[in-house]
Amino acid sequence: MADLIVARPEGLYCVPGQFYIDPWRKVDRAVITHGHADHARTGHAHYLATATGAGILHSRLGKINLQTLAYGETLLHNGVTLSLHPAGHVLGSAQVRIEYKGEIWVASGDYKVEADATCAAFEPVRCDTFITESTFGLPVYRWQPQQRIFDEINHWWRANAADGRASVLFCYSFGKAQRLLAGVDDSIGPIICHSAAEPLNRVYRAAGVALPETQLVTGITDKADLKRALVLAPPATAGSPWLKRFGDYSDAFASGWMLLRGARRRRAVDRGFVLSDHADWPGLMQAIKATGAQRVIVTHGQVGVMVRWLQQNGLEAGAFQTEYGIEEDDAQPEPVVINA
Numbered sequence: 001m002a003d004l005i006v007a008r009p010e011g012l013y014c015v016p017g018q019f020y021i022d023p024w025r026k027v028d029r030a031v032i033t034h035g036h037a038d039h040a041r042t043g044h045a046h047y048l049a050t051a052t053g054a055g056i057l058h059s060r061l062g063k064i065n066l067q068t069l070a071y072g073e074t075l076l077h078n079g080v081t082l083s084l085h086p087a088g089h090v091l092g093s094a095q096v097r098i099e100y101k102g103e104i105w106v107a108s109g110d111y112k113v114e115a116d117a118t119c120a121a122f123e124p125v126r127c128d129t130f131i132t133e134s135t136f137g138l139p140v141y142r143w144q145p146q147q148r149i150f151d152e153i154n155h156w157w158r159a160n161a162a163d164g165r166a167s168v169l170f171c172y173s174f175g176k177a178q179r180l181l182a183g184v185d186d187s188i189g190p191i192i193c194h195s196a197a198e199p200l201n202r203v204y205r206a207a208g209v210a211l212p213e214t215q216l217v218t219g220i221t222d223k224a225d226l227k228r229a230l231v232l233a234p235p236a237t238a239g240s241p242w243l244k245r246f247g248d249y250s251d252a253f254a255s256g257w258m259l260l261r262g263a264r265r266r267r268a269v270d271r272g273f274v275l276s277d278h279a280d281w282p283g284l285m286q287a288i289k290a291t292g293a294q295r296v297i298v299t300h301g302q303v304g305v306m307v308r309w310l311q312q313n314g315l316e317a318g319a320f321q322t323e324y325g326i327e328e329d330d331a332q333p334e335p336v337v338i339n340a
Contacts, residue, residue, distance in 0.1 A: 042064075050092045085106075096109070108131060154185045189225070
């Protein structure tokens, strides 16, 4: 049987269904796995995504022609049965399951297998062919349980507050910021969010995700609060005038890349907290095995290593060249709003 999904210049294309999955060029019909900028772009004529992720897409892309599906709900389009299943990456993230003439393919988008409080947990979907990311597709990438990382962040924040210093934690505005908010101890002090993250916090709350109270820096009237606050800010604000109002502060970065010392040195921060919204190496292996797929196609990340490993372990493996994979606040920095 011919491949159900192929790589085209516009993106990953479902041949019998005549639609694209997370296309990076303008197309007529786009199925969107989640709202990060490398997967959800403007300009498509028709969009399909999860009902849970609709608020994020409207917030980020503006007015779009969006059709939604609940997780697990099926849609028949051009003879293809399509459904969306939790990917555990960020709010509304999904794997795309397509079935045609008895054959099943699943495109994972981005995913992680450790559950968190801000999105539906990853759901293994049985299939014949599985399209997987490989952002952290090297054996060195192995995450600690997230609660241990939250405990480390709380300890750092509490110590800084006792010393009268703000704790500035750089993190991506969509997904990571909200996961951090859900995991930290808000009794330590006030939490300030940059204006790039605050609108997304509202979308999460509207979707039923419990987040602690947050403020913009302009809402702080007591300067003493600035000296014990946790400040969540996008990486693009590092070294900006916006940070000067916090005076003497300690800074840190929350990312899976912080596992590597070189990445922390390049960021020039006091601390690095290893917290990723992507699967680590054991998580990737766990997810692939759970699908039961005999064929695996690897996209962005450590593609070559993953393909070789899978082949050596008895699977048919190949790769698609895509334009995914750069964390969006690195690739397209959020504007620094000085007065936010």
